[in-house]
Amino acid sequence: MSELLELHQLVDSDAESHQIRRSKMHELMHSCYSCSFLGILLATLSSFFFSLCSVIVKELVDINPVELASFRFIGVLLPSIPILVYKQEDVFPSGKRTILLLRCFVGTTGLILSFYAFRHMPLADASVIIFSTPVFVAIFANLFLKEPCGLFNAFTILLTLFGVVLITRPSMIFGDTMSGFTDELFIDDEHDNMWGAVAAIASTLFGANAYVTLRALKGIHYSVIMSNFGAFGILYTVIVCWFMNVLCMPYCNSDRWMVVALGAFSFLGQILLTISLQLEEAGPVAIARSADIVFAFFWQTLFFKEIPNGYSIVGAIIVTTSVILTGLKRWSQTLPRESMMRKRLRYILLEVWI
Template sequence: MPEHLELQHLVDLSTASGDETIPNLLENKRPLLKRCPYLGLILATLSSLFFSLCSVIVKSLVNVDPMQLAMFRFIGVLLPTVPVVIYTEQPVFPPGKRVLLVLRSIVGTVGLMLSFYAFRNMPLADASVIVFSVPVFVALFARVFLKEPCGIWNTVSIILTLVGVVLITHPPLLFGDDVTSGHNDNYNKLRGAVAAFVSTIFGANAYVLLRVLKGLHFSVIMTNFGAIAILQTLLYSFAFGVLCMPNCGTERWLVVCLALFSYLGQILLTMSLQMEQAGPVAIARSADIVFAFLWQVMFFNEIPSMYSVFGAILVLSSVMLVGLRKWALALPTDSQLRGKLGVLAQ
């Protein structure tokens, strides 16, 4: 699962359980909220900007295998969290949670690698929309594995997302071969669509595992994730014969930017969730899809098809519906706003 979603879910879970799992990055800076009440949403949007730029870099580095790019990004995840876990004196590999930590790391690693393959084999916006639909499928897997209720709104969101994914991938069996005309001939649209969708499934299951691990400090989870993921991607790269260093010059600078942008996106998202509730932040994070369409046109000169745009609208609507419902459920029962969002809060 992408790290920005993991941090969002961890903060949401820690707030609900009362556990102080995320350090307060805004201590003694509360006056900022009075001067700019929308600062949390602004930071969430900036976080989307950095994560979308990570996708652009992955798509641009055609000479570096996605497994290698995933490994460099995991290095960017591991290095900043090691000082945190040392400073907080947390047990790095706590007994009783080790199997779950390893399983969660494996699931998250596979999900991220598949999303990178999707970026390579599909238009950027199409792949981003499918990968971004992870929150919609969480309710489904939470129902299966954690026996959590899956209400009518979650069902509607899942159906909207599946219809949107079909429109984005527009399989020839339903739409004919001419729909994909105008796309890059180097794309393997079917392979990319399968990678993106399976990445979403792995990402949703990673969230379910995070719910089980919600009592652990975030640095313990991220340290294990980074370390195991680096070993996992290194093993995969060696097994498939794609282990190599990026070329000197632009490629190495872009790899550094990939790790840096990923880290900045995580920090900005964490700060935004300390200022604002998870629901509005999830809606602001939908800007990731808008940025993806913008970068696709600007950097890759690819105009999205009518089907892709309509499918993206459906997926974006389902993600926003999930965010609104999460926001409504977090409001006090006597809140007037909750009354206005009453049907979503049921």
């Protein structure tokens, strides 16, 4: 989902010009953070609100996922406007416009595909597949940015693919008797499940490319990227809805309130994620956001009465482990070389052998 695509940018962008400000912020928050891990807590709360967004997308079956995405983009745009005005940043900086538009396109397409996957797959299975986005960044970063892709990256990618196979269980591997994503009592439409899985995987690939474009936009303030992303996403989704003839207001009051809640939860999730990344490194925040998967399993069982089977649970554990390892890897790279924690992580991350 789009909230994961801001992880590196929010930490790495404009580092030199904001180094003094960030150090002062850390000093002010150090006493509170060291006691309560405020950044991790806010990242977890961000996952909570974003998981509620996916519940609303799955629940509002009478509203097209593309139209729902437009309300999600409103939640992205709103928090970025006051920051953009306060910072007096150039809204559409020259020299970066092409890559900025590319980032908006891949990010918007990835989010729309994720909404389609939430609608046509069990909530937890779709969340797990989409959550694996950071693992695949290494592939496209190597192709387009010539960044190294070592054995550790290959290991986590293969581990993630294995977990995704367990979740989707393609019939060519497991046979027709293993089709479906949950216990057979809860299978409604195998055809929808298949295309939902395709959308989830495609969303992951688009999301990984959005990460790469964010790295190429290093130095651009995150409010510029988020405001362009939100504005582009609203325009994109409205045009698509108009061509599909699905552009309409929700029919009943309950649906309208849920649409309002979608925008509000998106707003809260984005703000909490932004603040958490200002208080904590990207690696630990990415690990904390694995709570999204836990919430997804809980909501799926509570609201939709879909009980995940053993394959889905094992696949989710494998994918989550891979994402956590990736987050630990990034965190270890930010630690001083003489740090004892970095030395311990060398063994956990298999850096001695890989």
